[in-house]
Amino acid sequence: MQLPTIHESWRLERNATGLARQFSFESYSQTRRFLDALADLSEREGYYPNLNFNRTQVNVGIEADAKTLGSKEYGFAAQTDTLISDRLVDEGE
Amino acid sequence: MQLPTIHESWRLERNATGLARQFSFESYSQTRRFLDALADLSEREGYYPNLNFNRTQVNVGIEADAKTLGSKEYGFAAQTDTLISDRLVDEGE
Numbered sequence: 001m002q003l004p005t006i007h008e009s010w011r012l013e014r015n016a017t018g019l020a021r022q023f024s025f026e027s028y029s030q031t032r033r034f035l036d037a038l039a040d041l042s043e044r045e046g047y048y049p050n051l052n053f054n055r056t057q058v059n060v061g062i063e064a065d066a067k068t069l070g071s072k073e074y075g076f077a078a079q080t081d082t083l084i085s086d087r088l089v090d091e092g093e
Numbered sequence: 094m095q096l097p098t099i100h101e102s103w104r105l106e107r108n109a110t111g112l113a114r115q116f117s118f119e120s121y122s123q124t125r126r127f128l129d130a131l132a133d134l135s136e137r138e139g140y141y142p143n144l145n146f147n148r149t150q151v152n153v154g155i156e157a158d159a160k161t162l163g164s165k166e167y168g169f170a171a172q173t174d175t176l177i178s179d180r181l182v183d184e185g186e
Contacts, residue, residue, distance in 0.1 A: 028135070028136065028141060032132055035128075035132075039125055039128075042121070042148075043121065048121060048147055048148035049147070050145070050146075050147050051144075051145070051146055051147070052143070052144070052145045053143075053144055054141050054142070054143050054144070055135075055141035
């Protein structure tokens, strides 16, 4: 099985049972637009990542339900990547 | 100077330079309603707390700009408290 391709700035965490990516924005309105889009994605997919944010930074954390990361987790990460358009500045790592 | 009164479930953090409170909800839609209200409050006040959340829990972190917590930080905490209505379940600690 091939896993969905995700952006290179995702980090593996906790012995490869989690994925995390930090997104940086220029303003709170950009941050909020991203969070709103991510909330819509969560509701569509029925998947709710751990989110940590302040005015201009958002950290998205995706944890494996099972012992290893699979297509569900990589798929959500890949869909999160697609939310970033050129209007949203991503400093990544 | 008297500081605004805040809910007893706020915790002092980092040698009393931060305030944190955890809110719990029954559903993601309640969580999201609270987050939206908090985002509106942030934009009105120009103050952006650290927020950490998943599907049904939100942790609000307020850090002091100066060395000690003052009316600005307590005021934001007190306003956050007012966002919780009877439609939003708050388990506190």
